Amino acid sequence: MRVALFASCLVDLFRPNAGFATVSLLENAGCIVDVPPEQTCCGQPAYNNGDKDNARDIAKQVINEFSDYEYIIVPSSSCAGMMIKHYPQLFEDNAEWYKKATDFSAHCYDLVTFLHDILKITSVPVTYQGNITYHDSCSSLRETRVKDKTRHLLACNEKINLLELGNPEACCGFGGTFCVKYPEISESMVNDKIADIEATGADTVVSGDMGCLLNIAGRLKRLNKPIKVFHIAEVLAGMTGIAAIGDADDTKKSEPSS
Amino acid sequence: MKSKSHAFKQQAADALVNVSLQKALLNAKDGFIVKRKKAMDELPEFERLRTKAIEIKEHTLSHLDQYLEYFEQQVIKSGGTVHWASTTTQAQQIIVELCKQANARTVTKGKSMVGEEAAINDALEAAGFEAIETDLGEYIIQLANEPPSHIIAPAIHKSKQEIADLFKDHHKKYNFNSKLETIPEIVNEAREVLREKFINADVGITGANFLVAETGSTLIVTNEGNGDLTATLPKTHIVISSIEKVVPTLEDTSVLLRLLARSATGQEITSYTTFFNGPKRNSDIDGPENFHVVLLDNGRSNMLQNENHEMLKCIHCGACLNHCPVYSAIGGHAYGWVYPGPMGSVLTPIMQGLDEAKDLPFASTFCGRCEEVCPLSIPLPKLLRQHRNHIHHDKLNTSRSRLGLALWAFVASRPALYRPLSNSFIRALGWLGKKSGRFSWLPFASAWTQSKDLPAPAAQSFMSAWTQQQAKKKSSENE
Amino acid sequence: MNNAREEIFNRIKSKTRQNGQDAASIIERRLSAHQRGPVPVFPEELLERFILKLKNVVGTVKEISDMSELPAAVSEYLSSLNVEQKIVTAVPEIHSLNWPADFEVNNRAAISSDLSSVTMAYAAVAETGTLVLQAAKETPTSLNFLPDNFICVLKQQDIHTSMEDIWDAIRKDDKGMPRVVNFITGPSRTADVEQTIQLGAHGPRYLHVIIIRQAGSD
Ligand code: SF4
Numbered sequence: 001m002r003v004a005l006f007a008s009c010l011v012d013l014f015r016p017n018a019g020f021a022t023v024s025l026l027e028n029a030g031c032i033v034d035v036p037p038e039q040t041c042c043g044q045p046a047y048n049n050g051d052k053d054n055a056r057d058i059a060k061q062v063i064n065e066f067s068d069y070e071y072i073i074v075p076s077s078s079c080a081g082m083m084i085k086h087y088p089q090l091f092e093d094n095a096e097w098y099k100k101a102t103d104f105s106a107h108c109y110d111l112v113t114f115l116h117d118i119l120k121i122t123s124v125p126v127t128y129q130g131n132i133t134y135h136d137s138c139s140s141l142r143e144t145r146v147k148d149k150t151r152h153l154l155a156c157n158e159k160i161n162l163l164e165l166g167n168p169e170a171c172c173g174f175g176g177t178f179c180v181k182y183p184e185i186s187e188s189m190v191n192d193k194i195a196d197i198e199a200t201g202a203d204t205v206v207s208g209d210m211g212c213l214l215n216i217a218g219r220l221k222r223l224n225k226p227i228k229v230f231h232i233a234e235v236l237a238g239m240t241g242i243a244a245i246g247d248a249d250d251t252k253k254s255e256p257s258s
Numbered sequence: 259m260k261s262k263s264h265a266f267k268q269q270a271a272d273a274l275v276n277v278s279l280q281k282a283l284l285n286a287k288d289g290f291i292v293k294r295k296k297a298m299d300e301l302p303e304f305e306r307l308r309t310k311a312i313e314i315k316e317h318t319l320s321h322l323d324q325y326l327e328y329f330e331q332q333v334i335k336s337g338g339t340v341h342w343a344s345t346t347t348q349a350q351q352i353i354v355e356l357c358k359q360a361n362a363r364t365v366t367k368g369k370s371m372v373g374e375e376a377a378i379n380d381a382l383e384a385a386g387f388e389a390i391e392t393d394l395g396e397y398i399i400q401l402a403n404e405p406p407s408h409i410i411a412p413a414i415h416k417s418k419q420e421i422a423d424l425f426k427d428h429h430k431k432y433n434f435n436s437k438l439e440t441i442p443e444i445v446n447e448a449r450e451v452l453r454e455k456f457i458n459a460d461v462g463i464t465g466a467n468f469l470v471a472e473t474g475s476t477l478i479v480t481n482e483g484n485g486d487l488t489a490t491l492p493k494t495h496i497v498i499s500s501i502e503k504v505v506p507t508l509e510d511t512s513v514l515l516r517l518l519a520r521s522a523t524g525q526e527i528t529s530y531t532t533f534f535n536g537p538k539r540n541s542d543i544d545g546p547e548n549f550h551v552v553l554l555d556n557g558r559s560n561m562l563q564n565e566n567h568e569m570l571k572c573i574h575c576g577a578c579l580n581h582c583p584v585y586s587a588i589g590g591h592a593y594g595w596v597y598p599g600p601m602g603s604v605l606t607p608i609m610q611g612l613d614e615a616k617d618l619p620f621a622s623t624f625c626g627r628c629e630e631v632c633p634l635s636i637p638l639p640k641l642l643r644q645h646r647n648h649i650h651h652d653k654l655n656t657s658r659s660r661l662g663l664a665l666w667a668f669v670a671s672r673p674a675l676y677r678p679l680s681n682s683f684i685r686a687l688g689w690l691g692k693k694s695g696r697f698s699w700l701p702f703a704s705a706w707t708q709s710k711d712l713p714a715p716a717a718q719s720f721m722s723a724w725t726q727q728q729a730k731k732k733s734s735e736n737e
Numbered sequence: 738m739n740n741a742r743e744e745i746f747n748r749i750k751s752k753t754r755q756n757g758q759d760a761a762s763i764i765e766r767r768l769s770a771h772q773r774g775p776v777p778v779f780p781e782e783l784l785e786r787f788i789l790k791l792k793n794v795v796g797t798v799k800e801i802s803d804m805s806e807l808p809a810a811v812s813e814y815l816s817s818l819n820v821e822q823k824i825v826t827a828v829p830e831i832h833s834l835n836w837p838a839d840f841e842v843n844n845r846a847a848i849s850s851d852l853s854s855v856t857m858a859y860a861a862v863a864e865t866g867t868l869v870l871q872a873a874k875e876t877p878t879s880l881n882f883l884p885d886n887f888i889c890v891l892k893q894q895d896i897h898t899s900m901e902d903i904w905d906a907i908r909k910d911d912k913g914m915p916r917v918v919n920f921i922t923g924p925s926r927t928a929d930v931e932q933t934i935q936l937g938a939h940g941p942r943y944l945h946v947i948i949i950r951q952a953g954s955d
Contacts, residue, residue: 007720009670013684014713016720023724035724038673040680046667048624049659050643050650054667061671138625167288171583175623180705182267182621184274187709188587189623218710221696246713248695282931289932303775310774317767323749324764336914342742394938395929411929418931445927445935452939457849472768473914483882483925483940490878490917501745506767508904513774515900523928527865529794530940531920539916541874543827544846555745562752 002032003114004069006062006083008076009041010210011231014245018210018231021239022075022111028237029119031071038065042079047086048176059087060097063104071118072108075233076209080110081143110140111233112208116149126157127238128230133163133202135193135216137209138171150208153236160235163200170196174215190219197227204228204244206235217246259377259405263594263606263615270621273588282415283589290580293524294631301520311517312634314510315571319562325471325504326553332474336536338549343376349554350381353463353496356550357387360494362460366452368478368485369393370465371409371574372500372554374596375609378463390455392484394448401428407590409597410522410576415589418444452484462488462546466499467573468514469551472507475535476551479518479528486532495534495546500554502570514573517633521575557609565644569604571634578628578638584621593618600628600638607645616654619645681722688717771908776864776899783863783896784948790866794923795936796944803949808836810947811855811888818886818943826855828875831890846877853886858946859915860895860903865922868946869903872917881919887941889921893951 003026007019023033043058062083066072074080084105091097115121134154140146147168154160173179173189193216197205205220205227207213217229228244243249262269273279298304318325330340341356343349357365365387367373379400382389391400395413399406401424406412413421422438425447432451438444464485466476476497478485489495505511519525538545561567579585579599590598595615597605603618619642628638649655669676691697691714699707706712716723779786788798799810815822823841825848826832832844847854856876860869868889872878881887897903900920907914925940936942 009680012720013680013715016716016718016723019720019724035721037677037721037725039721040670040673040676043670045670046663048643048646049663050646050648050655051663051667052647052650054663054671057671058667061673065673138623138627142626142630169627171623171625171627173583173623175625178620178623180703182270182584183705183708184271185584185587185621188274189583190710192583214713215710217713218696218706221711221713222698222709243695246696246711249692286932301777303777306775314774320753321760321764322753323746324760326746326749328764328768336916342745344741344744348741392939393929394927398929411932413929414932416930421930441930441933441935444930445938449937449939453849456939471764475914475918481926481928482938484938486878486882486919487939490882501749506764507771509771509773509901512900512904516777526790527867527920527922529921529923529926531867531922533914533918535914535916535918537916542872542877542916543874544877544879545872545916553745555741555748559745559748559752562749 001030001071002034002069003071003073004066005033005035006039006042006066006072006074006079007035008074008079008210010214011075014214015210015231017239017242018075018233021231021233021237022073024237024239025111025115025124025233026073028125029115029121034069036065042082044078044082044176047082047090052090056090059090059101063087063100067100067104070107071114073111073114074108075111075231077110077137077140077144077146078209078211080108081139083108085143110144110146110208112140112146112149112153113144116146116153121153122156124153124156124236125238126159126235128204128235128240129159130204131161131163131202132204132206132235133165133197133200135165135172135197135205135207135212136168137207137212140208141169146208150232163202165196166199167196172212172215174211176211179215186215187219190215194219194223194225198225202227204230206230206232208232213245221246259374259380259596261595261606261610261614263610263618266592266594266617266621269592269594270588273592278417278420279415279589282417283586286411286414287586290524294521294577294580297520297524297526307513307517308633308635310513312571314505314513315634318505319502319567319570322501322504322562325506326501329469329471329474329504332471333536333551336474338474338536338551341550341552343552343554346376346554346556349376349498349552350378352552353378353498354381354385356494356496357382357385357461360461360548362387362494364388364390364455364459365461365463366455366459366488366492367391367396368462368464368480368488369396369412370463370498371596372465373463373498374406375556376498376554378498390452392452392456392488393480394445394482397448397452398424405591405596407598408576408579409574415591456487456491459488459492461494461496462492463496463498464489466497466503467518468511469499469504470508470511470533471504473535475533477511477531477533479515479531481529483530486530489532489534490545493546494548494550495537497534497551498554499551500556500558502558518573518575521577521631521633561608566604566608566641568636569601569608569641571636572601573634575633577631577633581627581631583623583625600642604638604641604645612645612648612652613654616649619649677721681719684715684719685717688715691715692717771904773901776901779864783898784893786863787861787866787896790863791923791946794866796866796923796946798946798948800948800950804830804834807831807890807947808834808840812837812840814888814945815853815886820852820886824853824855824888825851825880825884827877827880828855828857831855831857847879847883849883851884853888854880854884855888855890856880858889858891858895860897860906861891862900862903862920863896864899867920867922870919870921871915873915878917878919881921882940885937885941886943886945887924888945888947890947890949892949
């Protein structure tokens with residue numbers, strides 16, 4: 001099965017290892033992974049700031065670049081939600097592009113849905129050992145709706161001991177440009193999240209969205225908390241051997257492995 | 259009240275460092291959420307009720323003029339009068355006039371958010387009437403001279419101690435001098451003070467949760483019973499409400515009531531649900547002699563066919579506030595007008611102007627929990643996004659954010675430009691941040707770094723590492 | 738007088754799509770159909786359910802088999818509260834009962850100094866443990882709200898399943914909508930001070946329901 005990876009801008013720039021982990025999970029399940037070169041971002045920054053014109057331009061570019069693929073995989077629920085739910089809405093007054101956008105969105109999958117529903121994987125090469133807690137991103141709860149699927153995948157490997165958060169439906173306070181428009185409110189929200197994470201006793205927090213991960217890691221590190229932060233693809237693919245998000249690279253290994 | 263929504267940013271920042279407010283918010287935080295969840299878990303019919311409720315509202319709104327006319331006829335048949343107000347000023351004038359006709363001195367009030375919207379208390383006081391809020395929460399904030407901070411729990415931001423202090427100052431004149439320490443003591447003293455007001459009031463003003471066209475009923479839900487005392491004891495009962503609150507039948511009302519109480523407080527039904535139909539009848543031995551309904555438009559009719567029409571389905575349950583992480587962090591006052599939280603961030607820009615309230619639609623992470631819990635499934639994030647679109651379109655956002663957005667979009671829609679730029683950008687950052695793995699300060703990201711470190715980007719982007727890897731693979735295959 | 742009414746209706750009419758004749762028949766049909774929405778179902782018998790739900794909201798219950806037992810039941814309840822043996826009621830069926838000599842029964846609407854009232858429910862809703870009262874000469878509304886101790890007499894056969902049944906019952910009476918219909922579920926309460934529930938905010942502190950069992954039931 002040939003699939004295309006949309007890495008998402010944050011994975012591309014901040015966490016290539018999560019991109020390679022995604023590739024590894026897909027290849028292990030027998031997929032041939034293409035990474036179309038002309039990809040940048042899904043357009044959420046423009047869309048969420050009321051700039052529909054620019055959001056449309058970016059969406060068109062993504063749709064064109066990926067139009068040949070049967071399966072387009074995104075290791076982020078918020079980008080997947082954007083592509084699946086909001087791309088068609090962007091073109092509601094343009095019949096031609098509306099059709100293109102709906103066709104396109106039918107082929108988009110967030111990583112967890114694809115692994116769970118399409119590849120139906122039942123084992124994952126986890127190497128990580130310890131207690132993790134999982135932060136459900138808002139888009140994974142309410143757009144791609146993968147809460148249970150994520151739990152199923154994590155349960156595929158008994159090395160993972162999942163400790164659930166007390167308030168798993170709460171937003172971490174990232175919200176794209178929200179966190180820089182309202183840094184104080186965002187800080188208060190992420191503090192609540194961190195208190196919840198700490199209360200579980202887990203040593204690692206995992207999530208499926210880079211935005212949340214950067215936000216949570218950023219605050220954890222500022223507070224000098226030893227809790228580690230990983231993308232779910234890294235955990236599932238057994239690629240947690242490098243420094244966690246926001247941690248110093250003490251392994252001296254800069255080249256990601258695959 | 260005059261809107262202070264333009265100062266949202268400052269008000270929000272102040273709220274976050276207001277120790278007593280933060281304590282009160284923490285105390286309130288999970289109560290509503292837990293109670294609502296329990297009530298919904300015990301109601302397997304919830305989704306069907308929700309679907310029906312949406313149907314009821316959509317149907318009524320698409321025949322709004324006819325239902326309002328029918329409602330009016332029924333009120334007249336029962337001996338009451340309906341008054342119409344396009345604007346809040348008109349509503350104030352009508353109510354002041356009615357109080358004058360009643361030769362009133364003291365006016366008791368049941369909780370009404372439309373009354374807050376129309377600033378009825380200010381108008382009554384300016385006209386020389388003594389206007390007393392009787393819902394305990396409303397009474398507390400009236401003493402404190404503050405607006406409500408929650409649509410169903412107006413004094414949620416006040417601590418027991420603050421309330422005791424307010425009572426100490428304001429109840430001296432009624433010869434109450436004891437130091438109040440417990441909640442029962444506070445509630446009891448309010449009961450005694452307000453009892454006198456109920457008995458002596460000449461006019462009682464209540465709101466209405468719904469207006470029933472079929473019967474011309476106005477109905478209120480309260481837990482305290484204050485609304486019923488307000489409506490029953492004075493000679494004149496005035497109901498202030500708004501035009502979108504009409505529903506066709508008593509059966510339709512029952513559907514909405516089942517959703518309202520559970521969404522609001524997690525109760526199956528509020529302690530007192532009362533249907534009023536006109537003034538005292540010949541055989542009655544109590545009840546008001548005059549019955550008036552004042553219906554406010556205040557921009558609602560204009561929403562009927564525009565993109566904001568979904569907001570007219572709101573039944574004011576407050577669930578979206580209770581589940582909003584931004585509301586829970588800053589409380590209601592920061593929003594600057596009578597309606598806070600997600601529903602307020604949609605309504606305030608409509609009623610007070612987009613420019614006045616342009617910061618509110620951005621005070622959301624689009625987490626979507628409001629829409630999820632809204633008993634009418636109102637797409638609040640979508641409505642906020644529409645406001646954002648207009649703000650951007652009308653150039654009401656700052657030129658700095660417009661420029662940033664434009665530059666970013668210019669680059670992001672051109673991969674040939676994006677790739678080398680982003681690569682060199684992160685190469686520099688990645689190199690700088692390599693040692694510690696993060697930045698605690700960055701010149702262009704100070705809004706981030708004021709409270710969080712920024713995890714350092716990788717020295718090489720995924721795309722460039724991938725390209726390199728593929729090239730290597732290819733060449734080794736060719737060897 | 739302003740012309741707001743006209744303005745508002747003009748604005749609404751210009752925004753809604755309905756045109757005269759058709760729409761009138763649509764709303765008339767809807768108004769007369771009285772179509773019910775989903776009504777929650779419950780496994781219990783009506784009486785059992787009513788009592789269960791009433792107790793959940795801190796109401797108390799006493800069952801008697803006949804109206805003649807009412808004075809004793811009321812007297813006993815007032816004793817348990819440690820308040821004077823004195824009530825206000827306006828229900829002829831109640832004040833004409835054989836009350837003990839030292840028991841004071843006032844026949845009128847309530848005034849502020851009344852501590853205890855007794856009145857008659859029009860009906861009850863089992864779904865939520867709710868009493869339904871109508872404003873009428875015999876059942877003035879002030880009795881339900883002013884006194885601290887509110888005692889309500891309910892006949893078992895008047896317990897219905899849902900609020901919707903009440904609407905049907907009122908329509909069957911064919912006397913139009915009563916001036917006031919009160920749905921009362923438990924005593925008065927507030928959570929306005931620190932989200933803590935406190936009973937007896939402005940209305941009754943205690944709600945006591947005396948159910949007269951239907952002849953032939955046990
Ligand atoms: S928008 Fe929905 S959740 Fe919010 S108050 Fe209105 S009805 Fe309730």
